[in-house]
Amino acid sequence: MSDVNQEVRDVVHPQAATGPAEKLAERDGAAPAGRRRRTWDGPKDALTWFGVGCAGLFCLLAVVGPLVTPDPNAGSPTVLAGPSLDHLFGTDQLGRDLLARTAAGTRVSLLVSLSAVVLGLLIALPLGILAGYLGGSLLDDLIMRVLETVQALPMFVLAMFVIGLTGTGTGHVGPVPVTITAKVVLLLGFAFIPYFARVARSAAMAEAGQDYVPALRVVGVSRSRIVLGELLPNVMPGMVVQAFLAMALAIFAEGGLGFLGLGVQLPQATLGNLTGGGTGYLPGGVWWYSVLPGAVMLAGILGFNLIGDALADRLGERGTAR
Template sequence: MIPTRNRTARPEREPGAVRTGAAALGRWTRLLTRRPAGITACALIVLLTAVALVGPWLTPDPNAQAAAPMSAPSPDHWMGTDNTGRDVLARFVAGARISLSVALLCTLAATAVGTLVGMVAALRAGTWFDALVMRATDVVMAFPLLVLVPVLSGVFTQKGIAVGPVELDNVAIMGISIGVALTPVFVRLARASALAEVRKDYMTAARGLGARRRDLVFGNLLPNIATPIVVQAAFSVAIAIIVEASVSFLGLGIQPPDASWGTLLTDARSQLLLGAWWLILFPTLGIAAAVLALTLLGDELRDLLDPRMRRGFERPGDDRHAPVPAADTRPTPANTPESR
């Protein structure tokens, strides 16, 4: 009889039980909600998402006059009214939808494009393509975001951008401008992370076996550099919210009648000296809550995805990832000189 290896028995998986993206997302959510910072981040993100998605269906027209101008918060109008009698709560909810959607979509586009270009540049390190990509990112990153985004927005608005017969409005142009400004960050991050991977043995073996470049990028590189990309994406959404609000506050971003948190601050600027504190308080709280939630989420994701920091997410009685104690090399009583 041929001897067989003594393998550790593994529990059999139930029929049809397949690890899916939803199961992985559920595991991440459970891990994030084990610490106060993760609970705070998840709660704020869920609350703001609900306000942006469901709020416009429950509030009146944000551009319609609802009551007397400059009314303080009351049971009829929870956030008061502005100088034209429009309900501030309705405009806050509409602004949440625009600000959050612009920040999220432009970050997703910048993440996808920047990561792909960075990985290809790493695979072609030392070539003309790599040099061209790096010099282009240097030029874009030489300008501050609050200078580059208004310039791009003005250029795109003046020339106009059309997708087929549909011409993009200023909200879409603002998202494109922020996305272009954020893309070089992901290009450099993906390239630096991929350069550390292309020199490893598994990449050399894959190339030796004749793997196609598409398989190298999506099958080998992307899963191994995803951790810093995901963390940077969470921080970039917060940065995009701040940039959109700042540019719109200066009057160079989203224009009326579209409402965003930045345009609400613009409307409140001229009324603050008249005692209308509610016009600036609620948009500021919305921006602060969104940025706080995304910053906490980025910190928690960094700790969760980093194996050196993952110990804090495990349950108190779970010692599966505990380090193996070193062997006790002290002499036993039988071997000590005193016992002889």
């Protein structure tokens, strides 16, 4: 069946086949016809590597930081001390090491954001591909109307409304306890579903409109194999781009909820409640309490955004070259 699929693609897309001349050009280091050799774009590539560095430091602090820093909840007599060799990020009003608390908060932010993005993808991807494959059908219209209704609700306002109603403590859905961390993950993941599904639908619909899809049906390829073998691989690159951009948005949303006191609660440190808790000390010159955790959060947002933008540019260049 794979040979049949390849023959169908070669008939429908003859330009996809690589001839001897193209192979010889590749061997000699020349760019084949129809392809472009990518050159160094100074400002753009420098910005991309800056984003990789920011996101890498954010993830490194989240993964390694809590392992090498002291107990984030351990107090000391040294209260509201500025950054020093003993406390690189200074201390808070209880003498707790702010680097340790920032590392713990970064881990919470990364785990919450990653969980929300994965949850949104797992639900949105099959919905979007199904709607795109059945574009114009009643099921497609029904799925899109429901998603549009969800998308009309602002994510941040929806999260504030639900957490305001249910409280920041642990609730229960039947016998299952739902912590505030789980609430934030569920709310952000729910808000990402229409965002991801619309992108997946557009990509799947564009791919389903190609000539080789009906040709595969003619030779007897099942719908499930077309969806999983053809549509899904072509949808995934765009979804990876959207996942990086959504990570930046999730870090911002989780931090914003923590800043307002509607996210993960103290004594568990998060980047949001650290930034919010330190604003009251800014008039007294205690800038490190809120500025340094806020800078770490900004690095994560900026890093994932720049990586997403760079991936989008690269995918666009490849599409143009093809």
